[in-house]
Amino acid sequence: MFSFKRSFAVVAAVAATGLVLAACSGPSADNSNSSSSAPSSAAAPPGSSGPLKIAVVTHGSAGDAFWNVVKNGAEQAGKDLDVGVDYYADGDPGNQAKLIDNAVAQKVGGLVVSMANPQALQTSIQNAVKAGIPVVTINSGEDQSAAFGAIAHVGQSEGLAGQGAGQRLKAAGKTKLLCVIHEAGNIGQNQRCDGAKQTFGTVSTLQVDISNPTDAQARIRGALQADPSIDAVLALNSQVAARAVDAAKEASSKAQVATFDLNADVVAAIKAGTILFAVDQQQYEQGYLPVVFLKLYKENGNTIGGGHPVQTGPGFVDKTNIDTVAPYAQRGTR
Amino acid sequence: MTAAIQAEPDERIAKKSLTDRLVVRPEIGALLGAVLVFVFFSVVTGQFLSPLGVATWLDDSSTLGIMAVVVALLMVGGEFDLSAGVMTASTSLVTAILATQAGWNVWLALLVSLVFALGVGAFNGWLVMKTGLPSFIVTLGSFLALQGLNLGVTRLVTDTVQVSGMRSTSGYESAGGLFASTFDIGGTEFQSSIIWWIVVTAIAAWLLLRTRFGNWIFAVGGSQVSARSVGVPVVRTKILLFMGTALGAWLVGSINILRFASVQANQGIGLEFQFIIAAVIGGCLLTGGFGSAVGAAIGALIFGMARQGIVFAQWNSDWFMLFLGIMLLAAVLVNNAFRRRAERVRR
Numbered sequence: 001m002f003s004f005k006r007s008f009a010v011v012a013a014v015a016a017t018g019l020v021l022a023a024c025s026g027p028s029a030d031n032s033n034s035s036s037s038a039p040s041s042a043a044a045p046p047g048s049s050g051p052l053k054i055a056v057v058t059h060g061s062a063g064d065a066f067w068n069v070v071k072n073g074a075e076q077a078g079k080d081l082d083v084g085v086d087y088y089a090d091g092d093p094g095n096q097a098k099l100i101d102n103a104v105a106q107k108v109g110g111l112v113v114s115m116a117n118p119q120a121l122q123t124s125i126q127n128a129v130k131a132g133i134p135v136v137t138i139n140s141g142e143d144q145s146a147a148f149g150a151i152a153h154v155g156q157s158e159g160l161a162g163q164g165a166g167q168r169l170k171a172a173g174k175t176k177l178l179c180v181i182h183e184a185g186n187i188g189q190n191q192r193c194d195g196a197k198q199t200f201g202t203v204s205t206l207q208v209d210i211s212n213p214t215d216a217q218a219r220i221r222g223a224l225q226a227d228p229s230i231d232a233v234l235a236l237n238s239q240v241a242a243r244a245v246d247a248a249k250e251a252s253s254k255a256q257v258a259t260f261d262l263n264a265d266v267v268a269a270i271k272a273g274t275i276l277f278a279v280d281q282q283q284y285e286q287g288y289l290p291v292v293f294l295k296l297y298k299e300n301g302n303t304i305g306g307g308h309p310v311q312t313g314p315g316f317v318d319k320t321n322i323d324t325v326a327p328y329a330q331r332g333t334r
Numbered sequence: 335m336t337a338a339i340q341a342e343p344d345e346r347i348a349k350k351s352l353t354d355r356l357v358v359r360p361e362i363g364a365l366l367g368a369v370l371v372f373v374f375f376s377v378v379t380g381q382f383l384s385p386l387g388v389a390t391w392l393d394d395s396s397t398l399g400i401m402a403v404v405v406a407l408l409m410v411g412g413e414f415d416l417s418a419g420v421m422t423a424s425t426s427l428v429t430a431i432l433a434t435q436a437g438w439n440v441w442l443a444l445l446v447s448l449v450f451a452l453g454v455g456a457f458n459g460w461l462v463m464k465t466g467l468p469s470f471i472v473t474l475g476s477f478l479a480l481q482g483l484n485l486g487v488t489r490l491v492t493d494t495v496q497v498s499g500m501r502s503t504s505g506y507e508s509a510g511g512l513f514a515s516t517f518d519i520g521g522t523e524f525q526s527s528i529i530w531w532i533v534v535t536a537i538a539a540w541l542l543l544r545t546r547f548g549n550w551i552f553a554v555g556g557s558q559v560s561a562r563s564v565g566v567p568v569v570r571t572k573i574l575l576f577m578g579t580a581l582g583a584w585l586v587g588s589i590n591i592l593r594f595a596s597v598q599a600n601q602g603i604g605l606e607f608q609f610i611i612a613a614v615i616g617g618c619l620l621t622g623g624f625g626s627a628v629g630a631a632i633g634a635l636i637f638g639m640a641r642q643g644i645v646f647a648q649w650n651s652d653w654f655m656l657f658l659g660i661m662l663l664a665a666v667l668v669n670n671a672f673r674r675r676a677e678r679v680r681r
Contacts (some may be wrong), residue, residue: 026508026510026511026512027501027506027507027511028501028505029501029506093601094590094593094601099645101386102645102646105390106646107381117498117594117596118500119498120594120596123593184485184598184599187494189494190493190494190495207485231368324603
């Protein structure tokens, strides 16, 4: 016969063991400003007998046009410099942390990480640094980069880029702006809209779901119909920009669209005059440069940026320079 | 039917062979699948079996496993909970907002978040039982509602889409010690979520197989009408099961917020189907009345091993989802073959 009491005791014992084990080492709180510096010597880490291997771990969802360019940049740098480059991505910060742990377990020679959610990645990145793997952060998380022990940060300060976009729109004589956020959970997008607000003035924000283009277009159309006085739309991504152009057409609104990031559609629209300008953060460099930096660090002990982020943007693409940029966007490098 | 001859022993107490007895266990197919996946990646990749590698895929399996187990109990009881994925984020957000914005002690915030979770679970269960609508529909509604609530409240309170700053709240270290610490085996750090996963699986398996409540779960999932007519408290059982998935979501949410110290408003969306597929790989039927807690835990293990194994194997990440889909389908097919065999044995 099975006894209720005994089985409960067993479960309790298992649970207790778990708690005792768990009491080994908890996470550390934020009472000490521990800024672990990168290892000063460019000593070769364990397992770097062969050619240099670099893992690139980003938060860009698979199939995102922007991150595809970053990936192309990293892979091209790998080819040019004879470095092995592996690209991984997961939009969920917990999963991204696990991918970083995975790269550390593989004993890669260098790590490139985008930090959309720095706190979630902190432990994993610091573990990589502790294991002697040099880390370069890209795209977002510039404020935490040095504190986590990264040797450099390559990206575009979102606030500055937003301010630049707001300024340009104001100069174009616009009065009311709709800023379209497509990734709930991405702090950088909010910073862009806030930056635009600082230099432009009247800005309302709209939340759409990038994984559902039909829905995104319908929501932008609705917002334009609801407030006919909106005369400018700022999209934060080239796919959303194309949707915003269609939405403005459908709503027969006078609103003109400006966007962050380039792709072939945006290039065509700038040529046609339906998109005013694109803020280009030249993310190809965010893929390419870290590979260069890591190679220099490994082979010559060089660091870059002097503790400040290396800015890849904002660059602006409009009617004046579109013909130069167009062929590059076509091949997925701008 | 002819009259039974008494000389023959009744088929219900006839001795079965060991293989036949093993093959009727719902988790046997999952176990075989897990062994296959394990052996495959151990052979194909160098790091899969290294201590750090093992720590990585166990870590990945653990939080998924906690949820897969509680969802498996609910599925044996014949219901679905599509809000389970987004609940893991909601509970994190409640804890984080109370601790960082209202300045509460983390333990108190965790307690309120637990009450919130149990409330949502009870509401889901009550609504399903009250309306008689399929739980698929009801919990789809609460899933969407919670998704909106997560974003809306987070934006309202913080003006951004993340809540962070947990590391400087009072009680963070002690709560983190319980939920999100690491333990050391031979110089490798393992996440304590793995222990939680084992504990939750043990409790759920005991509940399902060794208690009266477990019999009720099988009964309400097998046939609600028959269960009611033999005196099983159907409404109470199902509401408790929905509260169980909410409790699991609270545990995972607490582990996540204390480990990552921040939470995004869009976390957890889409995970509910991963919980369900892990439970199904583990031998749960979508129709209810059959399944196992240990099986669901093994299903989550397969998921985690495949997910991290693909990365260790350095296959092109463009095809990641394709590999994962094919592997999971293969696991389910193996399972199905076993179940057919098991049904023959039972006859």
